[in-house]
Amino acid sequence: MAPYQPTKAELDRRKIVGINAETVTDVSSTDYPGHYPGEDHSWDKFKFEDNFEVKIYKNEPLESSFSLIGLDAAVANAFRRIMIAEIPTLAIETVFVANNTSIIQDEVLAQRLGLIPLKGSKQGLLEFLKWCSPPAEGEAPYSIDSNTILLELKIACTRNEIAAKGETDPLKAYHNAHVYAKDIVFKPFGRQRNYFSGGDEIRPTNPDILIAKLRPGQEIDVDMHAIKGVGSDHAKYSPVATASYRLMPTITILKPILGKDAEKFARCFPRGVIELETVTKKEAAKKGSGYEGHEGEKKAVVKDPMKDTVSRECLRHEEFEGKVKLGRIRDHFIFSVESVGQWDSDELFLESVKILKGKCDVLKRSLTNMVR
16 A cells, blocks of 8 residues: 655644643654654655755854754754864963963963964864874873964063053053953964964964953963864864754734734734734635724734744733744754854854764764674
């Protein structure tokens, strides 16, 4: 017997996660073999290609927003976790303090330096720089040009002799009153000049990150070693400020909402989600539409459900009971990615796809070896 093929409307209904006043229903996926008797839900590559869709809403160097449609939650979450924890970046790992007479303790200064995101040539980061393995017990650290980046910060605060008498602004009264990330100097050695030079030299992503404040007589003299790492080792290596996703909201108006109720209904949602339109003569003349006798009145219509935060505010009001149904589309993921500067935001997602593909290749080879 040929497999039963449900209608598109039924398939769309199964994808909706129900949002009620106090509960959430139909959370789990059901499109897998054996759940619906007589239906074939085995995974098919060509079917996936037909249904999968990518929509890009915003693509800027530090921020991007896009939708992945027709994807399972496990895969979408894998992309999110990889962007946070498995894409390599540079960060300061070791700080050698020669002199620090600022009011910031050495260990606090080292921590602040470690959290400054660094950027440089992508080719140098991915192809030239190798992973720096920790030394064995009793051994000295092994630093070479292909695993360690040398940086230095040497700065002292002095009085500004030409400042006006009685000047109270420290930035005018003193030289180097504030120490910024731009004061960190990259010291290339070995083959590093071939990869990290000109616009691709190692430098902070934001030169205006404040490190410390100094006063005359205080100085900071430190050398630093930066190495390649990933966010699963330490959060300082994570290339994203945030990488998150949410499910596309759905708002279904079951019965007409008119007049003052329509205005109140619109206020229950963020601006731009609900729009007020005028009931036309044609709508008012149609029997069973619910608009009979309401020509010229305002009605509520859904304009942009993507802007909704699903606060469920409209479900608190009795006048809307039975008139609206809220939900989320289970396989429509709206991603928001904010880069801290080492990678462009769109590159982060593409790199996560590349890493996940590599993981799948490793698993495939392992399975092949198991059955030999």
